[in-house]
């Protein structure tokens with residue numbers, strides 16, 4: 001499949017039906033799989049043979065979607081998870097157990113920040129958070145002898161910072177550790193982090209990959225490029241007693257990381273996808289390339305339109321030439337970034353609320369990145385516990401509106417915005 005373009009792979013990669021088999025990826029709604037001998041099943045358990053035996057560890061529907069996403073990112077393998085949160089946690093824990101340290105961009109999704117800052121710290125990991133656009137010197141200075149990975153988002157939610165992937169990858173590699181990036185917002189259609197040196201990619205598939213807001217899910221993709229045999233990753237290079245002493249790098253080569261994530265952490269934590277959710281995700285993936293194109297063209301049109309309106313205080317979208325991240329966006333996401341923009345309405349909190357309530361087509365929801373235009377006022381919802389001073393520190397103005405521009409007709413979206421602004 002790999003010689004096809006990404007929009008073709010969105011449709012076809014991962015599933016090739018044989019003669020007389022279903023044309024559409026079927027839902028294999030079965031927890032378990034039948035074998036003729038106990039010995040065969042034993043071989044599967046010992047990872048000596050390849051095959052499905054229990055859906056926590058693998059399932060034909062889930063497997064096809066994993067293969068599709070691996071093809072889209074250009075990786076050697078992928079692991080679907082029950083949510084983006086589970087993907088973030090497993091991607092780090094797989095190579096950084098208690099006692100390890102992570103260098104992390106502070107401009108990350110709030111849920112990821114909580115996971116790292118609270119839960120994973122309680123589990124015994126250490127984190128150093130840095131501004132996403134820190135200098136090479138600042139980044140270098142954050143490393144410790146026990147650092148085991150660097151974590152960042154390619155395009156941050158909600159602040160829309162474009163991370164300098166080559167700088168992050170080069171610095172991580174100089175310290176002998178991999179770069180893990182969350183590529184949820186641009187998706188592989190708009191950004192291929194492996195081509196810029198990232199080693200592991202994660203996603204919340206809940207967002208654009210699904211695109212219809214019908215399932216919560218996540219995925220981890222392994223580039224197969226990182227050399228784990230530098231003494232820092234004994235979990236991959238020393239015998240795993242829970243599998244009769246297998247050594248992942250010896251037995252699985254380039255796929256060592258992603259095999260371990262499945263056979264060790266998914267086995268133990270059980271944060272797997274379901275066949276039904278994988279099926280729904282696959283339907284979304286089939287149209288991902290065309291949807292992203294439309295999300296981006298609509299978002300750029302909305303951003304430009306808002307910049308012209310004197311009731312708007314500021315507009316933040318990396319596709320705008322006025323954006324601080326325009327250059328990095330052109331380099332890492334030349335075909336477009338995503339459909340999310342943020343802006344401020346003159347008149348602060350009250351004006352923002354008035355504008356949102358006046359919208360007729362766009363709805364107010366705690367979600368982004370599906371095909372319906374929606375808005376959120378972080379100051380009165382996701383960050384509601386903060387006062388105006390604290391909001392300022394978090395980079396969230398009381399006037400800030402996050403708009404996830406959908407794929408409706410652009411004239412209808414603009415008309416909706418204009419009628420609400422007019423009534424302010």
Ligand SMILES: *Cc1c(COP(=O)(O)O)cnc(C)c1O
Pocket residue numbers: 083084085086109111112153157182184185203204205206207216217218
């Ligand atoms: C939503 C989101 C997550 C968390 O994903 P869930 O599927 O909600 O668990 C992680 N990273 C980013 C960038 C997100 O937008």
